Amino acid sequence: MAIERLYEDDDYVIVNKPYDMYINSDDENERNTVACHIASHDSHLSSSSDPLHFVQRLDYSTSGILCIAKSKSSAARAGRLFEKRLTKKYYLAVVRGHVSFDLADIKYDVGKDLTPENSHRMSAAVDTSSLCGEPRTAHTRLLLLETGFYGGDAVSVVLLKPVTGRRHQLRVHTSAVGHPILGDYTYSDRADITPHRMFLHATRLVLPFQTETLDIQTDEPFFSDHRFTSKWEGGKTLYKYRSKESFVKVCDVIDSSYTVGLKYQEFCLK
The missing domain is CATH 3.30.2350.10 (Pseudouridine synthase)
Structure with missing residues (x-):
């Protein structure tokens, strides 16, 4: 399944998550994840060769905009906006x-x-x-x-x-x-x-x-x-x-x- 990329630059990739899909999973056999479709199944782990940082969450059943950071610094920058309710x-x-x-x-x-x-x-x-x-x-x-x-x-x-x-x-x-x-x-x-x-x-x-x-x-x-x-x-x-x-x-x-x-x-x- 192709996931629509709504925006991408050096710091972030913002996608349109389908409904009934996990964001990530620790089960290496679980392929129905955003991480698996846009990078690798373990991309949410710090040990990954292609790490991603999910700065927000969407439920399995919820579809729509999901912001993902490509580095720890980018994740922290976006995370502060969410924490401060900006x-x-x-x-x-x-x-x-x-x-x-x-x-x-x-x-x-x-x-x-x-x-x-x-x-x-x-x-x-x-x-x-x-x-x-x-x-x-x-x-x-x-x-x-x-x-x-x-x-x-x-x-x-x-x-x-x-x-x-x-x-x-x-x-x-x-x-x-x-x-x-x-x-x-x-x-x-x-x-x-x-x-x-x-x-x-x-x-x-x-x-x-x-x-x-x-x-x-x-x-x-x-x-x-x-x-x-x-x-x-x-x-x-x-x-x-x-x-x-x-x-x-x-x-x-x-x-x-x-x-x-x-x-x-x-x-x-x-």
């Missing part, structure tokens, strides 16, 4: 149900799911009884773009902007407000098995380096897929977002603190 990351998602608000800030802390059978999952602290271990501050902004139906079920297309970067944050936060991501097997309690993929895609990444700002964007990922469009029935469109130009404009909307005229909601532990 990067801007924007995701497209299709979620279950028709979202009832236009814009939301989801501020539930995220930690380990303490339910015994869910040891690999994360959990949102939505109330004082939540089984959420070692919770950390988490913040996601959500903008409703379009509603419709997938296979006859109500769904919404949303823009997600993670302000923090906790493990599984977007998946946990959308599920916590009653709108799990379409096709998310893990956070649907293994029930959402009909869709061919999980509909979460890292669509745009802005890296403001001192010398230049890298603004990387992919094409819209869902409506170019016949397996999705064959089951899609459109409803209400609030924003155009399917072209790269219109997507930048909705990113400007979610970046703005201006909420007049929008049905706004904040989710947090009171």
Whole structure:
């Protein structure tokens, strides 16, 4: 499988990761990895003859923009941007149900799911009884773009902007407000098995380096897929977002603190 390279220079290679692919693996027989497709299966190891440094992570099921550094110094430079929350990351998602608000800030802390059978999952602290271990501050902004139906079920297309970067944050936060991501097997309690993929895609990444700002964007990922469009029935469109130009404009909307005229909601532990 060829992986699309969106940008490359002496310091970084930025790719469009396919869904259902690992970033790397310590199993030398595992070939379904980004590392294996663009370099070698052991390229994430310091002992590799062709080392790469992954400065961000994407889940196995999540597709989209992934920034990879070619040296330790380049990794540190990009890593500082992520640590200081200077990067801007924007995701497209299709979620279950028709979202009832236009814009939301989801501020539930995220930690380990303490339910015994869910040891690999994360959990949102939505109330004082939540089984959420070692919770950390988490913040996601959500903008409703379009509603419709997938296979006859109500769904919404949303823009997600993670302000923090906790493990599984977007998946946990959308599920916590009653709108799990379409096709998310893990956070649907293994029930959402009909869709061919999980509909979460890292669509745009802005890296403001001192010398230049890298603004990387992919094409819209869902409506170019016949397996999705064959089951899609459109409803209400609030924003155009399917072209790269219109997507930048909705990113400007979610970046703005201006909420007049929008049905706004904040989710947090009171």
